[in-house]
Amino acid sequence: MKRLLIVMTGILLICLGLAYGSNELQKSSGDTGNKVLNLYNWGDYIDPALITKFQKETGYHVNVETFDSNEAMYTKVQQGGTNYDITVPSDYMVGKMKQSHLLLPLDKSKLTGLNNYGAAYLNKSFDPDNKYSLPYFWGTLGIIYNDQYIKPGSIKHWSQLWNQKYRNQIMLIDSARDIMGMALISQGHSVNTTNSQELQAAKNQLIKLSPNVKAIVADEIKMYMADGEAPLAVDWSGEAAEMMSQNSHLHYVVPTEGSNMWFDNLVIPKTAKHFTAIYKFLNFMSKPENAAQNAEYIGYSTPNNAAFRLLPKAIQDDQQFYPKPSVLSHLQVYQNLSQQKVEQYNDLYLEFKMHH
Known part of the structure; x- marks a missing residue:
């Protein structure tokens, strides 16, 4: 979302607050507990039903805070005042964050859904071998x-x-x-x-x-x-x-x-604290049924090939959003x-x- 210029309205903020709990990260007891995940995401960029599902399945509470540009997100992470566990930079911003030592490498031994992603969406120039990022949407x-x-x-x-x-x-x-x-x-x-x-x-x-x-x-x-x-x-x-x-x-x-061709990606900023929750969430979002649900809700193209096969045929065949090779x-x-x-x-x- 690259570049996505989504402006969060007051009503949407209220809805997100109701769906997720507090829109602002809990800066005291919430951040120090072990059963939380602090997600820093673009506005309206995940199906709220998936947050609810993740919380029910895992018992981890998800705190969501939103940003409206890559640069605003970069500045906040660089300042280091809040312990974000996952954020969602676009392609070029992954490179910039990596260069500034703001990212932690992925522990691929803890990832269970890597095989679901298509080769066309991996190993891009901004993150060779996906050392730091998982593709989210493209x-x-x-x-x-x-x-x-x-x-x-x-x-x-x-x-x-x-x-x-x-x-x-x-x-x-x-x-x-x-x-x-x-x-x-x-x-x-x-x-x-x-x-x-x-x-x-x-x-x-x-x-x-x-x-x-x-x-x-x-x-x-x-x-x-x-x-x-x-x-x-x-x-x-x-x-x-x-x-x-x-x-x-x-x-x-x-x-x-x-x-x-742009990519938004899930990464672990250096501020991260809740690593069990992080890998549970990355694996949850890599599951085909969850990634497909998210793609239908958001309207962007999924890099998860297993999820793509679960989408309605009308979406799969739409070359406007899934162009030919x-x-x-x-x-x-x-x-x-x-x-x-x-x-x-x-x-x-x-x-x-x-x-x-």
Whole structure:
């Protein structure tokens, strides 16, 4: 969730509080007890029924605290004030946390469900041999279009977004790495390039896109697209799934020339204290029936192949969210870039936004 920009509303916080107990970690007696698990997760990123099931099965109480960006989570873990047992960083953030010595390696002798995960979702560049992480969900960046305005099947490439017939018709998710990445791919470059000329060219390409951009927005993009406010949008697959569940005219496409493939992952931060609970939870979430239930609830793609086989056939066959191998082979995973390069991406993206 990469990049998921989920904003927790007061009502949702209340619901989570009722489902999980306190949304804030118990900083006194709760943290020192042995029968607890402190989970630091994105908002609304696990089926509450699974938390209840885990607690009943194991007797461990789960304290849940939520974050809305990888960077906010990183800062909180780095400060070390709270004893989180598990958190859920995206791909590049696993690399950054590992580099900063904020993660503990997995004890694979205690993991019982490793064989359930597909080889395509393991041993990625951000964590070779999955020394520190288990894949939780994955997805893609792509184009959403409304068939009331766009002919079905006609959108296949990033370059089509620059067509002047789409003037003031496109919404973009507000994400520097993703929108710069889209421009880089459209010019045949890597989403992880550190070449300043290529980055400058990508910004110039985005400025050419400006007349077609109706708005650059965060989480509200889902509501706007579901309400038919724009014919086209660039957003993540899970966000697209949510929009599509509310508007049958919406479709999601991963351009054939490639895109980003992202992963959110379960990791053990160095603040962890409750190791029996941690491995019980990791094994619980690796069980096919639990991972399948979670995937249906969240709407993102599961890396658990055994769970995938339990999903309804309509979901299994949906190439918007489970693309063919030929599409997967063109996808790129974000790498953890140097702070200097991250700032360059952000600065160039901001120049585009200011121009727009």
